[in-house]
Amino acid sequence: MSYYEGLPIYKSTMDTIVLLERTTQRFAKRQKYALAARLLDTATDCLLWIARAQRRGSVLEPVSFESTEQLSRQGESA
Secondary structure, three states, X not given: OOOOOOOHHHHHHHHHHHHHHHXXXXXXXXXXXXXXXXXXXXXXXXXXXXXXXXHHOOOOOOOOHHHHHHHHHHHHHO
């Protein structure tokens, strides 16, 4: 098992992919090849980003409510 496979976010994303695959099987053909493909591609990209971040040792600081307010104020003043 790779070191990132034990991460809760990796497991949740993998569960989401499995759920998407099961759900999108019932989509109409047109939706399956457009919307379903896009959903699955995006979820798979998330897995790759998680693995890359873990390999690099990236640590993201949690975003607090105050910092999001500051960002929105900065956007309004620009």
